[in-house]
Amino acid sequence: MVIAAPELKTESQPLGEQRVAIRGLSWDAYLQILNALPQSRAARLTYDDGILEITVPLELHEFSGRLIERFIWTLVEMMGLKIKTMGSTTMNYPNLKKGAEPNNAYYIQNQPLVKGRNVDFSQDPPPDLVVKIDITHTDITKNQFYASLGVPEFWRFNGKIWRIYQLQESVYVEVEVSPTFPQVPKERLYRFLEQAQEDEIEAVQDLRSWWQDRMI
Secondary structure (H helix, E strand, O other), rough: OOOOOOOOOOOOOOEEEEEEEEEEEHHHHHHHHHHHOOOOOOEEEEEEEEEEEEEEHHHHHHHHHHHHHHHHHHHHHHHOOOOOOOOOEEEOOOOOOEOOOEEEEEEEHHHHHOOOOOOOOOOOOOOOOOEEEEOOOOOOOHHHHHHOOOEEEEEEEEEOOEEEEEOOEEEEEOOOOOOOOOOOHHHHHHHHHHHHHHHHHHHHHHHHHHHHHHHO
């Protein structure tokens, strides 16, 4: 029997987001709010069967998300993979009464299925990899949430700790190596983030040099 990984704790972390949760909200009411908001907005919405969480990212949240995306993009390029970047595209699943706008979402293994067109979440598989930054408290159990959407690989970062979850028998199990990037130890992301605090370009260059050394 597969046992789900425990929910990521976010207590005693630096301020990374401003959040407000609205409870007892219907799916139709959520859609009305979603459609009333402009496309170009800072706030991101997560709806989980009656709970709407509105998140406004602050600097640490945005900085972490952008750097993790650069880390992923660099690895994809060096490994010769394909990618379709979804960013924070709204992922609505009416049958589950769930809607998500993650930090980053990507089709990598399933990129050939969705390339060159808009994704239809009612028919297409969910993104292969979703990244969520939760530095301050969240009222929605994100592991259970994204597992119910069927996302195969889920990364979470709380400003200090990076956790990798793999979907196994409909629940997330924490693993030490990314199924998408099995040659890359977790320490490389920590080193990348630390270097990028001082120089983002140098961090990318060091990651490339490390990969090239491995390929010799």
